[in-house]
Amino acid sequence: xxxxxxxxxxxxxxxxxxxxxxxxxxxxxxxxxxxxxxxxxxxxxxxxxxxxxxxxxxxxxxxxxxxxxxxxxxxxxxxxxxxxxxxxxxxxxxxxxxxxxxxxxxxxxxxxxxxxxxxxxxxxxxxxxxxxxxxxxxxxxxxxxxxxxxxxxxxxxxxxxxxxxxxxxxxxxxxxxxxxxxxxxxxxxxxxxxxxxxxxxxxxxxxxxxxxxxxxxxxxxxxxxxxxxxxxxxxxxxxxxxxxxxxxxxxxxxxxxxxxxxxxxxxxxxxxxxxxxxxxxxxxxxxxxxxxxxxxxxxxxxxxxxxxxxxxxxxxxxxxxxxxxxxxxxxxxxxxxxxxxxxxxxxxxxxxxxxxxxxxxxxxxxxxxxxxxxxxxxxxxxxxxx
Amino acid sequence: xxxxxxxxxxxxxxxxxxxxxxxxxxxxxxxxxxxxxxxxxxxxxxxxxxxxxxxxxxxxxxxxxxxxxxxxxxxxxxxxxxxxxxxxxxxxxxxxxxxxxxxxxxxxxxxxxxxxxxxxxxxxxxxxxxxxxxxxxxxxxxxxxxxxxxxxxxxxxxxxxxxxxxxxxxxxxxxxxxxxxxxxxxxxxxxxxxxxxxxxxxxxxxxxxxxxxxxxxxxxxxxxxxxxxxxxxxxxxxxxxxxxxxxxxxxxxxxxxxxxxxx
Numbered sequence: 001x002x003x004x005x006x007x008x009x010x011x012x013x014x015x016x017x018x019x020x021x022x023x024x025x026x027x028x029x030x031x032x033x034x035x036x037x038x039x040x041x042x043x044x045x046x047x048x049x050x051x052x053x054x055x056x057x058x059x060x061x062x063x064x065x066x067x068x069x070x071x072x073x074x075x076x077x078x079x080x081x082x083x084x085x086x087x088x089x090x091x092x093x094x095x096x097x098x099x100x101x102x103x104x105x106x107x108x109x110x111x112x113x114x115x116x117x118x119x120x121x122x123x124x125x126x127x128x129x130x131x132x133x134x135x136x137x138x139x140x141x142x143x144x145x146x147x148x149x150x151x152x153x154x155x156x157x158x159x160x161x162x163x164x165x166x167x168x169x170x171x172x173x174x175x176x177x178x179x180x181x182x183x184x185x186x187x188x189x190x191x192x193x194x195x196x197x198x199x200x201x202x203x204x205x206x207x208x209x210x211x212x213x214x215x216x217x218x219x220x221x222x223x224x225x226x227x228x229x230x231x232x233x234x235x236x237x238x239x240x241x242x243x244x245x246x247x248x249x250x251x252x253x254x255x256x257x258x259x260x261x262x263x264x265x266x267x268x269x270x271x272x273x274x275x276x277x278x279x280x281x282x283x284x285x286x287x288x289x290x291x292x293x294x295x296x297x298x299x300x301x302x303x304x305x306x307x308x309x310x311x312x313x314x315x316x317x318x319x320x321x322x323x324x325x326x327x328x329x330x331x332x333x334x335x336x337x338x339x340x341x342x343x344x345x346x347x348x349x350x351x352x353x354x355x356x357x358x359x360x361x362x363x364x365x366x367x368x369x370x371x372x373x374x375x376x377x378x379x380x381x382x383x384x385x386x
Numbered sequence: 387x388x389x390x391x392x393x394x395x396x397x398x399x400x401x402x403x404x405x406x407x408x409x410x411x412x413x414x415x416x417x418x419x420x421x422x423x424x425x426x427x428x429x430x431x432x433x434x435x436x437x438x439x440x441x442x443x444x445x446x447x448x449x450x451x452x453x454x455x456x457x458x459x460x461x462x463x464x465x466x467x468x469x470x471x472x473x474x475x476x477x478x479x480x481x482x483x484x485x486x487x488x489x490x491x492x493x494x495x496x497x498x499x500x501x502x503x504x505x506x507x508x509x510x511x512x513x514x515x516x517x518x519x520x521x522x523x524x525x526x527x528x529x530x531x532x533x534x535x536x537x538x539x540x541x542x543x544x545x546x547x548x549x550x551x552x553x554x555x556x557x558x559x560x561x562x563x564x565x566x567x568x569x570x571x572x573x574x575x576x577x578x579x580x581x582x583x584x585x586x587x588x589x590x591x592x593x594x595x596x597x598x599x600x601x602x603x604x605x606x607x608x609x610x611x612x613x614x615x616x617x618x619x620x621x622x623x624x625x626x627x628x629x630x631x632x633x634x635x636x637x638x639x640x641x642x643x644x645x646x647x648x649x
Contacts, residue, residue: 015573015576
């Protein structure tokens, strides 16, 4: 399918594809096995200007849009979902600064993120605050020119590897989620440490750690936006990032499908390639149809979001929800087509299946996505009735 | 520092065709690429720029289609390029080529370091680099597999030799030709691709370079290709199979003795 991409978008897609195929594919199994953070590849992505695409030109970026990020994510994920999320999390960490940051904060942090010199990360989730962000316990209490952070963030992607963290903490607990604020914390700040690296089912080359704050003092100028805007900043950040996770799921599904298709044409049983059997053909047809539907949805939502609509939570959630659900289905079927070979770690298919699962969970579980979609639609319907 | 890299456009290796009449390579209408060895030279030059600042320029000689090759290296981060392009340059052997390139360097004027790929994969002579150094009266370091240190006025490089290596120091400017062991060339960047999109190298003709017309192109080439052919493949070897490793080893020893290679 021709999605009528711009010349710049084709450059971005091809650049990401070249790195994915030449640099990531040969090492992905080892990265997965060793659970090793892919610094060499992060450097390649940085040198190719791929971290610049989500940052405005004024701060050293290329001022591309959500669709451009999705194209890069799809290509990287086709090779390795773990590398892809390490890349995407830097965008996720940068979004609160991009959306609500002051001019000084943008000048200070964005150029290093755009050049890939520093990675960013986003700290929202806690042990008791997953889908329910109002359960946040981490506090940032004002003390003179500083906020004093206390608490623990859980499962933070790029934790320990990133230099710049945007963290959601309560500056006024009495106000509930309206008392949450977004703050920038730099690695190396006294009182800021990391928990152990988590062991995961999939995306194992990515780094997932706790962020631990113990009387960590950060200057007041590190507050993003105003006090109390933290929850809004988090929700708007996730609105912007969800299509990227959709694109990650899409790339994973595409990669698994291509493995299964190739295998089915080579694998001979009952004297014929198994691709000649209708049972396999129908599976492949369903997989390819779902993938193309997900791609069409993600690209159109991303294009729509690049027009800066006021409210795009519903569409953004749809893109993530649909693509991640079909990625799980497609990768399970890819393993099934390959049978015992698909189950073996010698082939990449089982990794696609393990990597796919997280896309239904993070950036809001798919159950939460359905809440977002339904509530948004009901709100729109009620708004029209006025 | 200003580093200039000599780059050649060569036929894509999968598609080499020889003109049976002339014995030379068909260059028209075949897919082309940047000589892979020259990409190692470009990468090394970009690293010097990253370390010391300055500029990387690429110099090439060839028909107008070489602009495609120049755009490719521009997308890797090269700052600028010059193309020596004139019908009179055509048919040059390595001597005429290196003379013409040397005139190009005279026109460029100031530079600190010249990198070349050791050979071009089409002609595979590895002569242009050292000849260029002769024309320019500069030191030449060939077969370089590692740059130990480079700074204004000084270079220290490891050469690859048949029996190991050599460490060579030299003043700059110098001509340095590199082997494929030296690095892994970077992939094009987005900014590079955007710059390359509209890039067109300044071209210099024979008149621009103030060349001696007797020393360029076919006329200036003392060597010419009589015939190109694919050598007969060597005869197949013999596989010693069957039995355990001790038996195979003794069979092998017997064979060696039979051949009189050693007793």
